[in-house]
Each structure stands twice: as C-alpha cells, then as structure tokens.
Amino acid sequence: MSTKCIFCDIRDGIIESEIIFENDSCFVINDIEPKASIHMLVIPKKHVNLITEFSNIDFDIFNDLFKAISSCSKISNINSSGYRVSINQGKNSGQMVDHLHLHLLGGNQLGEMV
C-alpha cells in the first residue's frame, strides 16, 4: 500500500527504482533529476524526516549512511576526484522529499555552495 512518501514507496517496491547499494539501515538510488554527473541519494530505510527527530538509537543509522557514502563513492569512481555530500532540511533549504536523505554529488566540478 502506498505510504504518501516517495522514498518509502521505493523502499517497499511500490515505485520502481534501481537500488544501487544497500546495507542494514539504508539504500541508494540515482536521483531522477541529477544535478551532477553522479547524483545518488542515500536513504535510511526507516522513515525519519528531520535530524532533530532522531532518537539516540536512530543516530546509529548515520554509521550506515556514511558507510554507504564511502562504498558508493568508490563504486562510482569519484573517490579520488572528489564529491559533495549534502542534506536539505526544511523549507529554507529547498527540501522537497520529507524523508531524510543524503545527496552524493560528483563526477564533475561542482558549483559553489550557497
């Protein structure tokens, strides 16, 4: 059954998306509208939106999120050329999907951070 959350629906196989990488706590997909040559989304399996909603137990998820970043930067060969990891939180950041996710961007020279 659809959950009204795109990323939960992808997790549950309701919306089709190739899973590039997966570990106990998270999965990785390509962004549907890539902002760089490589643009992956590292998504916790558990639906949590804001970092401030995380409990102490949930913070363990960040171990797996950053392990996934490490693996995916190697898989996609951007480890040596460099990459950016970003998280949008709330209205002023322009966050569109209310399910926490890390953007992994690289493969070309990235613009300045705003």
Ligand code: 5GP
């Ligand atoms: P946010 O702005 O919330 O940090 O980023 C959400 C990202 O999810 C955007 O870069 C957007 O392109 C991507 N996105 C939105 N819907 C889908 C989808 O259905 N599939 C995939 N693969 N990416 C999506």
Ligand code: ZN
């Ligand atoms: Zn969700």
